[in-house]
Amino acid sequence: MGLGPDVKKRIVIIGMGFGGIRAARVLAGTGHDVVLVDRNNYHLFQPLLYQVATAGLEQESIAHSVRAMARHWPGTRFHLAEVSGIDLAAREVRTATGVIPYDYLIVGAGSVTNYFGMEPVERHAYDLKELTDAETLRNHILTSFERAVVEPDPARQRALMTFVIVGGGPTGVEFAGALIELVQFVLAKDYPELGTHTARVILVEATGRLLASMPEKQCTYTLKKLRSMSVEVLLNARVVDAGPERVMLHDGAVIPAHTLFWSAGVKAAPLASALAVSRAAGGRIPVAADLTLPSQPEVFVIGDMAYLEQDGAALPMTAPVAMQMGMYAGRAILALESGTPLPRFRYHDKGSMATIGRNAAVASAFGLNFRGYLAWLVWLLLHLYYLIGFRNRIVVMLNWVWYYWFHERQVRLITRRETKDRL
């Protein structure tokens, strides 16, 4: 150590998500020149965005400065920029603030929300992919209640307190549970003049079950639990149109609602078009068994952008897949440099989990299915563990303890007076 490799290579990593930072960790201190690129100066812990949106956490507590991490990663440097293009032939990454040549490239730019071409839905819906999305949604939810207080028309008042959530995956389930608890435990006390018991949280799922990737027992528990918390769950239902004050379902039913939240699909980030002409479902980039582009062995694609099948099914677009791919890509480059290529990438599924509400979560791991309090505790601990930044962990834990003891979510601030045009 200290001498570094025989030939120092320039490795560029695009995207400081779950995959990118793992790749950076592996490559740091190996003597190579590692350039980290992201359009934000922080790593975002996306799985907790819904808690920022429901006033449970301050936005800063789920983000961590890339430079703060890079300090501890020798040989890395950070370049804040949006990537505008990739020249595979010239081996260059293009940004507004300069061109970055590379010997190896790791691309993990993640995914964006997929509205499947439904333009009115896209215009009126809220989603949770970026930090500002969470703040915007929190402001919108709280502003809706403030508007409801001064709304004389009871029908419009109820529509202001009606929230339609599309997509019964982990994000939809967790957001629905956190939102109904926000209304029942916190806002009911904040707005004594308002009949907050008439507020509606409606979860719309296109298939016949929630958390479809989990064993059926878990799905049934989740459905029962959410319904017992007064979430209206509509299965086998689809949202097909939306306006500022209403949401329309596939069967023509119209729900008067001022809030539409969309978590029914994601697709690869637009940067994918710079890497491949033919793409798989969701715009993802088909990669070889070692995560490289088939025609470009020096370019790795990781995380949500990568399309790879294993045991007959495509790997899911989740954080654990991205993390394992990131570590693999880093190791694969080191292995190539030392002349002993790695065996093919293989994803080790450690299980999945989702929290529904207080003392209630589902977790499936190692063939075991946990439900209720134990699953909820495991969920809390694992999320704290994977959160980056020790101070962030303390702040998040403090907020969770506070909420658990006092039924209080303190961050119910409307930090911007303007909201989306739908209000």
Place this chain on the structure above:
Amino acid sequence: MGLGPDVKKRIVIIGMGFGGIRAARVLAGTGHDVVLVDRNNYHLFQPLLYQVATAGLEQESIAHSVRAMARHWPGTRFHLAEVSGIDLAAREVRTATGVIPYDYLIVGAGSVTNYFGMEPVERHAYDLKELTDAETLRNHILTSFERAVVEPDPARQRALMTFVIVGGGPTGVEFAGALIELVQFVLAKDYPELGTHTARVILVEATGRLLASMPEKQCTYTLKKLRSMSVEVLLNARVVDAGPERVMLHDGAVIPAHTLFWSAGVKAAPLASALAVSRAAGGRIPVAADLTLPSQPEVFVIGDMAYLEQDGAALPMTAPVAMQMGMYAGRAILALESGTPLPRFRYHDKGSMATIGRNAAVASAFGLNFRGYLAWLVWLLLHLYYLIGFRNRIVVMLNWVWYYWFHERQVRLITRRETKDRL
């Protein structure tokens, strides 16, 4: 108690600042109908805005939901609205969401930054009055360093790292100290590729001393301390013009700088024009000895908006004055209702203080002058004490301890990619 007053009165309080919330506390539970009005749904602890702007605190930790407070104040209700006008004859407050009639009115809408008509300065300067101002300024400071990293021209690079602060009062002094520490302790490590030692923090003060309201020994200590921290202090100097990349002084000197921060003056909030035709310096409203409008004994004006002389000098526009005025106005209304009017308002000056940096502050109270470590400890404890919300206190204390031990300010996030047009 429990029966309430003989005649229930409607009391409207405009502004949930330091004065407004004290008035609300006094009037809560007295049987009157108290309506709290603010355009934000939170009370903001303005004295710590500069720490949000210098990445030391998350913005949510210095704000506290009004409804969270009002829960504990029987007989009060909150109305989120910007006041568009006050009809003194009809005794009505007008907002976009309705008219609120009153029997008594307490107006504490605070102050806004005063650029003294210098339009180019106003267009290019940053200030700290609202929560978003602090986030905007933090984003701008961090973005300036990110731009400096990729700037090939050394002169422009240095201008990106040059910060001109106008006004040697507490805000200017505290911001200057916090900013130079951010650069020297934190950003120097974040940007090893940048010569951050060439960064400049320039404090421009129009008079011959800093913290002019304090005894001379304190001013001298502050000047010496700031200079020892490498802040360039220009006394008897004024900023007269500004552009996106430069600041011009009264003597024609031009400082190449991408950041201009203005804390050289405040004036009463625009709402003051709805209350009085003739106004005192800074647009403040001259009030009678009991804080009422001379022609309107049911209308109280408190805090920065009120102009009142005591012992031959105008009371300062500070939080302690606002707090005492708020409590007085609440008590004065109760006294009027019980037929025994209060004696005239009298401000009890408990002293003033400002923090300069680590282990360094000045405090003057009860004829005693503290400097250095002790003053700094007192400053910390008093600010924690006056901060609203127990959870906020814990989060703020956690950040302070973290910074003190690890020289780390964790909230160095650029949360919005767009900044003011000057970049």
